[in-house]
Amino acid sequence: MPETLFRRLTLIGIGLIGSSIARVARERSDIAGEIVIHDCSPAALTRARALELGDRYDADAAAAVAGADAVILCAPVGAFAAIAEEIAGHLAPDAILSDVGSTKQSVLRDVGPLVPAGVHFVPAHPLAGTEHSGPDAGFSALFEGRWCLLTPPPGTDRAAVGRMAELWRRTGAMVEEMDAVHHDRVLAIVSHLPHLIAFTICGTADDLADETRQEVLQFAATGFRDFTRIAASDPTMWRDVFLNNREALLEMLARFLEDAQAMARAVRWGDGGYIEDKVNRGRKIRRNLIELKQA
Numbered sequence: 001m002p003e004t005l006f007r008r009l010t011l012i013g014i015g016l017i018g019s020s021i022a023r024v025a026r027e028r029s030d031i032a033g034e035i036v037i038h039d040c041s042p043a044a045l046t047r048a049r050a051l052e053l054g055d056r057y058d059a060d061a062a063a064a065v066a067g068a069d070a071v072i073l074c075a076p077v078g079a080f081a082a083i084a085e086e087i088a089g090h091l092a093p094d095a096i097l098s099d100v101g102s103t104k105q106s107v108l109r110d111v112g113p114l115v116p117a118g119v120h121f122v123p124a125h126p127l128a129g130t131e132h133s134g135p136d137a138g139f140s141a142l143f144e145g146r147w148c149l150l151t152p153p154p155g156t157d158r159a160a161v162g163r164m165a166e167l168w169r170r171t172g173a174m175v176e177e178m179d180a181v182h183h184d185r186v187l188a189i190v191s192h193l194p195h196l197i198a199f200t201i202c203g204t205a206d207d208l209a210d211e212t213r214q215e216v217l218q219f220a221a222t223g224f225r226d227f228t229r230i231a232a233s234d235p236t237m238w239r240d241v242f243l244n245n246r247e248a249l250l251e252m253l254a255r256f257l258e259d260a261q262a263m264a265r266a267v268r269w270g271d272g273g274y275i276e277d278k279v280n281r282g283r284k285i286r287r288n289l290i291e292l293k294q295a
């Protein structure tokens with residue numbers, strides 16, 4: 001059995017992602033000797049206790065991080081600046097401060113300047129999730145076979161990066177390092193834009209006249225259903241993601257709108273070849289995903 005990575009791991013936010021980390025760390029004794037949990041929601045904290053996700057529960061963030069050698073922020077990214085303010089002065093020297101936020105330049109901007117000297121800042125983003133939220137939604141296999149991207153700022157202690165990478169490998173994830181700017185551009189196209197489209201298309205369907213809206217629900221299986229699953233995601237989390245990856249998301253949206261216009265033109269002028277070509281490209285991307293076991 002490999003050595004336990006951290007003596008005390010504190011999770012700030014015990015929703016889908018935080019509780020999934022807690023569950024893996026509970027199942028495997030080589031991640032953390034002790035798990036401390038903080039959440040600003042008393043209901044989430046009570047639920048975490050009932051589910052026995054941690055060893056200790058603290059309604060005070062500063063007290064929760066004291067003495068921890070690893071702290072992971074698992075709240076929505078819009079809350080990170082306030083959390084960092086609250087905990088910065090209480091982090092142990094040599095501790096690793098990490099997070100799971102879906103946008104990474106914003107984390108460097110909001111948390112980076114508050115990290116005390118001697119604390120190692122290793123931002124991370126597991127590319128795994130579901131449309132559910134809260135402590136009951138997590139499960140220990142969530143990260144298995146999925147990517148976790150680390151975006152440490154230049155000059156970060158390599159041993160600290162290595163320990164965080166090892167934590168994620170022990171959850172079953174595959175780890176890669178990436179620059180935060182690149183991360184945000186990649187995620188804008190593979191995750192943030194698809195969510196924006198899903199939320200928008202559900203709104204469009206909901207705006208339709210009453211009798212059509214009923215049929216949308218009745219016959220949803222024809223394609224709309226897949227959008228509704230994505231659109232069922234947490235509003236706070238997605239509000240924060242969109243507002244904290246504004247530039248990259250708007251750039252990808254502009255490109256998408258141009259391509260959608262080109263498709264509209266092909267439909268209008270009966271350009272069957274163009275339409276077939278786009279569908280074929282979609283099929284090819286799906287086949288590649290299946291081959292890479294990311295489908």
Ligand code: NAP
Pocket residue numbers: 012013014015016017018038039040041044074075076077079082083100101102103125126127128129130131132133134135234236237241
């Ligand atoms: P979640 O299930 O909604 O859980 C977030 C928890 O954090 C909630 O209990 C929330 O309480 C709490 N919280 C909010 N503000 C806080 C604060 N200031 N201090 C302490 N706790 C706070 O969210 P999640 O899906 O686990 O997402 C957490 C993070 O993971 C986000 O940064 C998200 O971008 C990232 N992420 C999500 C996914 C995904 O698919 N869901 C995937 C990868 C990464 P309240 O409910 O009372 O606000």
